[in-house]
Amino acid sequence: MKTILTGLRVGSELTLGNFLGALLPMVRLANKYSSEMNVNIFVPDLHSIVGPVDVDLRKNTVLSLKYYLAAGLKLNQNVHIYRQSYVPAHSEMLWLLNSLSTMGELSRMTQFKEKSAGKKSVDVGIFDYPVLMAADILLYDANYIPVGEDQFQHLELTRNLAMRTNNKFGDIFTIPEKTEDQVKFMGNKEGVRIRDLVNPEKKMSKSARSENSKIMLTDKPEVAAKKIMSATTDSVGKIQYDMFNQPGISNLLQIEALINDKPLQDVISTWAGETRYGDLKKQVASSVSAFLSDLQENVAAISDDMIYELFEVGEAYANDIADKKLLKLQKALKLR
Numbered sequence: 001m002k003t004i005l006t007g008l009r010v011g012s013e014l015t016l017g018n019f020l021g022a023l024l025p026m027v028r029l030a031n032k033y034s035s036e037m038n039v040n041i042f043v044p045d046l047h048s049i050v051g052p053v054d055v056d057l058r059k060n061t062v063l064s065l066k067y068y069l070a071a072g073l074k075l076n077q078n079v080h081i082y083r084q085s086y087v088p089a090h091s092e093m094l095w096l097l098n099s100l101s102t103m104g105e106l107s108r109m110t111q112f113k114e115k116s117a118g119k120k121s122v123d124v125g126i127f128d129y130p131v132l133m134a135a136d137i138l139l140y141d142a143n144y145i146p147v148g149e150d151q152f153q154h155l156e157l158t159r160n161l162a163m164r165t166n167n168k169f170g171d172i173f174t175i176p177e178k179t180e181d182q183v184k185f186m187g188n189k190e191g192v193r194i195r196d197l198v199n200p201e202k203k204m205s206k207s208a209r210s211e212n213s214k215i216m217l218t219d220k221p222e223v224a225a226k227k228i229m230s231a232t233t234d235s236v237g238k239i240q241y242d243m244f245n246q247p248g249i250s251n252l253l254q255i256e257a258l259i260n261d262k263p264l265q266d267v268i269s270t271w272a273g274e275t276r277y278g279d280l281k282k283q284v285a286s287s288v289s290a291f292l293s294d295l296q297e298n299v300a301a302i303s304d305d306m307i308y309e310l311f312e313v314g315e316a317y318a319n320d321i322a323d324k325k326l327l328k329l330q331k332a333l334k335l336r
Helices: 016-033 057-070 089-098 103-107 110-116 124-138 149-169 179-186 221-229 247-259 264-271 277-300 304-332
Strands: 003-007 038-043 079-083
Touching (some): 003 016, 016 038, 016 247, 057 277, 057 304, 089 304, 103 149, 110 149, 221 277
Parallel strands (some): 038 079
């Protein structure tokens, strides 16, 4: 069976961008393919301690899984839920892959350059983050890794490390699909990237200083609606999807499509020729408000005990699979 793998950091609260860009597409893919593929949904808590941690990680770990279930994730024997730090092979595989990585290729990672720009001191974890991501993927022979476009470069590094290892030691790792095939599998022409509501040139970020720039999943529905109504648009005076020239309007169209599980082109066609930005904002605000209300109600109905039961089963599975893959590389390196 092929494997789909995804994880969502829990170092801070989740935004609507995290939900629409990563979590919801994953739930829909899982429900579509879990009868024929393994679906690994893990909590990357080791990734989450890179940089400042401003939440209770254990609490947020449970909450993040509740979001998956509240979003409609259907559970069966092929859906595996586990915590990264409860599978020690992730940490050791990171170290082994470090010995096969170079400073040059890691220093060229766009996210590292952005996060380290202008700083005198940078956490090693920020530099090494892509190698741990590669370990997360390669331990399970994952074929498809649904991520946003900001992670495409890391996927290419993972592919390179897999090919480098296989060329040196033989058949160790399954090479993940190419980026263009990943995107095709996810059903998007490009990775989903929900934009900042104040500055739509940027991605919606948990760390943005302005509260109006982001919608948190814990926001009251009426608060989120007000943020949509105050979102930055433009002076073009025409509702159309043009992320380059009209990122604010395009972002609203994208949010409306994703929340309502409609093809983006259908939403674009619905608003084609319209000029009243306020009408679009009212519609999106209504959709976001209803979405948050339903989501928060569904999350409240899920018990912590249910989540821990899923972890217990999923981590037994994950440790078995990951330990076997780790041993394979350990033997190739003459460690075993």
